[in-house]
Amino acid sequence: MESFQHIETDLFIIGSGMAGMSAALFAANRKINSVVAGGAGGFEYSSGLLDLWGLSLTQKGLTQRERVSKKPWDMVLKIYDQMPDHPYAKIKKEPLKQAFYELIKSLKSQGLTYTGYDALNSMVMTPFGTLRPTYRLPVTMRSNIEAFKKKGPCLILDFRGLREFSAVFFKEMMKKNWPGIRTQCLEFPGTQLRSEVFTPFLARSLETEQIQEKFLKLVKPLLKGESYLGLPAILGVQSSGKILNMLEKELNIKVFEIPTSPISVPGIRLKETLMKAIEGSSVTLLQNQRVIKVLKASNKGFECQLGSKIFPAIVHAKAVLLATGRFLGKGLYADQKKIYESIFDLPVCQPKTRKEWHRPDFFNPDGHKINQAGIETDDFFRPVTKKKKPVFNHLFASGSILAHQDWMRSKCGAGLSIGTSFHAIQSYLQIQNGKFI
Numbered sequence: 001m002e003s004f005q006h007i008e009t010d011l012f013i014i015g016s017g018m019a020g021m022s023a024a025l026f027a028a029n030r031k032i033n034s035v036v037a038g039g040a041g042g043f044e045y046s047s048g049l050l051d052l053w054g055l056s057l058t059q060k061g062l063t064q065r066e067r068v069s070k071k072p073w074d075m076v077l078k079i080y081d082q083m084p085d086h087p088y089a090k091i092k093k094e095p096l097k098q099a100f101y102e103l104i105k106s107l108k109s110q111g112l113t114y115t116g117y118d119a120l121n122s123m124v125m126t127p128f129g130t131l132r133p134t135y136r137l138p139v140t141m142r143s144n145i146e147a148f149k150k151k152g153p154c155l156i157l158d159f160r161g162l163r164e165f166s167a168v169f170f171k172e173m174m175k176k177n178w179p180g181i182r183t184q185c186l187e188f189p190g191t192q193l194r195s196e197v198f199t200p201f202l203a204r205s206l207e208t209e210q211i212q213e214k215f216l217k218l219v220k221p222l223l224k225g226e227s228y229l230g231l232p233a234i235l236g237v238q239s240s241g242k243i244l245n246m247l248e249k250e251l252n253i254k255v256f257e258i259p260t261s262p263i264s265v266p267g268i269r270l271k272e273t274l275m276k277a278i279e280g281s282s283v284t285l286l287q288n289q290r291v292i293k294v295l296k297a298s299n300k301g302f303e304c305q306l307g308s309k310i311f312p313a314i315v316h317a318k319a320v321l322l323a324t325g326r327f328l329g330k331g332l333y334a335d336q337k338k339i340y341e342s343i344f345d346l347p348v349c350q351p352k353t354r355k356e357w358h359r360p361d362f363f364n365p366d367g368h369k370i371n372q373a374g375i376e377t378d379d380f381f382r383p384v385t386k387k388k389k390p391v392f393n394h395l396f397a398s399g400s401i402l403a404h405q406d407w408m409r410s411k412c413g414a415g416l417s418i419g420t421s422f423h424a425i426q427s428y429l430q431i432q433n434g435k436f437i
């Protein structure tokens with residue numbers, strides 16, 4: 001007979017991706033007694049940019065690439081009319097702004113600074129030599145925007161054995177617009193015996209003074225009066241701002257990061273900083289723990305069994321926030337006919353038949369219906385039954401598991417997670433205070 005540890009909490013946040021960790025931060029800032037459990041989520045894939053909205057809702061009949069919006073807040077206002085079922089339509093503009101502001105302030109207080117314009121998206125250079133819109137970017141990518149605008153002489157570095165970024169490919173893709181790029185491949189200090197190197201390893205190595213010194217010695221002689229030095233995103237995990245300042249000072253050049261393909265250091269930075277921000281707070285993180293069974297679920301509370309053999313536990317919670325993501329996060333799964341929600345077997349809003357999941361044309365600018373499938377909620381982000389009644393009074397959902405949004409197409413991944421988690425935490429408090437049930 002297995003003996004379980006019993007954990008009592010007010011709020012159990014299931015999922016520790018962008019939505020779950022944002023909710024954990026908002027709960028910590030409000031001193032809500034909470035437990036958060038889950039795996040890495042999309043962090044390791046994410047380029048660490050915080051997208052709010054990047055798709056134009058006014059230009060029709062263009063390809064998705066051409067429908068880039070530089071004014072995210074103008075588009076958010078249009079969502080209320082044009083996409084009334086979108087989760088953003090349940091959050092007003094000011095609370096959405098407040099959610100971003102609170103998250104960014106907390107990240108900054110932990111040493112991770114984000115930057116960007118108040119009303120505009122920035123266009124960030126990607127490893128593929130394209131530009132993509134985002135609302136907030138790590139300060140280590142600040143000169144990424146400026147360098148492309150000014151197109152001054154620039155050295156782009158990559159490293160022997162690194163697969164996540166190629167300077168030569170980047171230059172090749174950029175050369176039509178920006179001829180002043182030179183490239184150089186370096187052997188990163190301490191990697192002589194490695195046939196392959198990965199960005200998280202390089203980033204963590206660069207945290208040490210010894211490697212920083214060796215790195216500077218290698219790079220200094222390569223500079224030939226360039227205005228900018230571009231690198232794959234490897235400027236540390238815990239102290240990226242400091243490493244950026246040190247390089248700029250010692251090399252006397254503007255340095256910028258280019259996001260890489262996964263595994264992505266800026267995503268890991270974001271996750272680790274959010275973990276630091278909730279340390280010692282009212283929120284307990286149970287890392288890499290999965291809910292395998294719901295033992296009880298009613299308007300009186302929830303009992304959820306966690307799956308680890310080393311840590312068999314039952315969480316008893318007055319309320320649950322479901323932030324388990326979509327198919328990648330495993331919040332949703334599908335068989336040949338239907339899509340299901342994996343923990344509470346909640347109703348999933350989805351096309352009537354499988355035939356409607358995808359359009360025949362993969363690149364159809366209107367997207368595919370399967371990407372809008374998910375959990376429908378009331379205005380308090382509580383999952384609802386087919387009759388639009390809350391399934392449970394104290395069950396909430398946030399992030400990419402929600403229906404009527406296609407974050408990938410509309411470039412609203414982080415914004416959706418931050419905004420809906422903020423709203424769900426506010427709703428939780430309102431309901432706890434007896435304002436609404």
Ligand SMILES: Cc1cc2nc3c(=O)[nH]c(=O)nc-3n(C[C@H](O)[C@H](O)[C@H](O)COP(=O)(O)OP(=O)(O)OC[C@H]3O[C@@H](n4cnc5c(N)ncnc54)[C@H](O)[C@@H]3O)c2cc1C
Pocket residue numbers: 014015016017018019020037038039040041042043045046047048049050051052262289290291292323324325326328329330331342343398399400401407412413414415417
């Ligand atoms: C390749 C890629 C690049 C991206 N780049 C960006 C970007 O640059 N900017 C941006 O804004 N967005 C980006 N995104 C999107 C962003 O990462 C998503 O918005 C985000 O991952 C969705 O967050 P989520 O928390 O809803 O889901 P997920 O990140 O999928 O997290 C789900 C969480 O639920 C947990 N979970 C699932 N089932 C259980 C269970 N039974 N018990 C316990 N826990 C469970 C998982 O372990 C995980 O922790 C990117 C996404 C991808 C895939």
